[in-house]
Amino acid sequence: MRHIDFNCDLGEGCGDDAAIVTCISSASIACGGHAGDAASIRETIALCKRHGVAIGAHPAFEDREHFGRREQTLPPADIHALVQRQTAALAAACDEAGIALHHVKPHGALYNLAARDADTAHAIADAIRQFDPRLWLYALAGSALAVAGRDAGLRVAEEVFAERGYDADGRLLARGRPGAVIDTLDAALAQVRGMLREGVVVADNGKRVPIRADTLCLHGDRADAAAFATALRDALRAEGFVIASPELAA
DSSP states (O other): OEEEEEEEEEOSSSSOHHHHTTTOSEEEEEOSSSSOOHHHHHHHHHHHHHHTOEEEEEOOOSOGGGTTOSOOOOOHHHHHHHHHHHHHHHHHHHHHHTOOOOEEOOOHHHHHHHHHOHHHHHHHHHHHHHHOTTSEEEEETTSHHHHHHHHTTOEEEEEEESSBOBOTTSOBOOTTSTTSBOOOHHHHHHHHHIIIIISEEEOTTSOEEEOOOSEEEEOTTSTTHHHHHHHHHHHHHHTTEEEOOHHHHO
16 A cells, blocks of 8 residues: 655634545644644644544744745744744643644745755754654655754655645745746646656756655645645545555555
8 A cells, every 4th residue: 555644734724624634644733933823723633633633733933924934034043942832832732632743844934944954954853853852844855854854863754745836956936936836736636646656746947856755735725725635635545545644654
């Protein structure tokens, strides 16, 4: 059996989480940095627990005005602190709900910065290791964050995106660039099939870039996320994949 983790960002107050959660195997929950509050965290954890979905913390630059998608210049010590602070908030809520925290996945600008900047990547990985070395780290496939996570002794799930475009270096195209967001389901499904069947993604310049896919992400804040989630789940099953969290897929 081939396995793939299917993950989505939840608890951001802008999507149909109740519909999405029935399609996925893991969720990264906003923990107050870019979105979310104590009430939304509790509600989203309960939703995930009810559907057997693995729960992760989704720490971000503390910039709710820009949804955590504006890059900030912070020293590594401050990044280390914000990752631990937000992860601890999510972990405490998980403890109250009687469920274990499964992973950490940075959000937005923090995620993209860590993908290319080794100092940021190591600050994040060290923060997770010091908090709980048993946690998985979700990191952009082939990125500096994936390397830093393994250097820190963490279990790393290399992540690919269903509806985001890539450049020739295997990085996500910056939002606002042509092709950064894939709008049609057919195009997203074609990209997913290429990544999972052939281990490649077609970059914006047409280059076929090798890519590793341990976990597949769909953004939960898009207006049609629930429909995308359902179609992607059905397509994965039709391709013969079992949708399961990373430790089950290993």
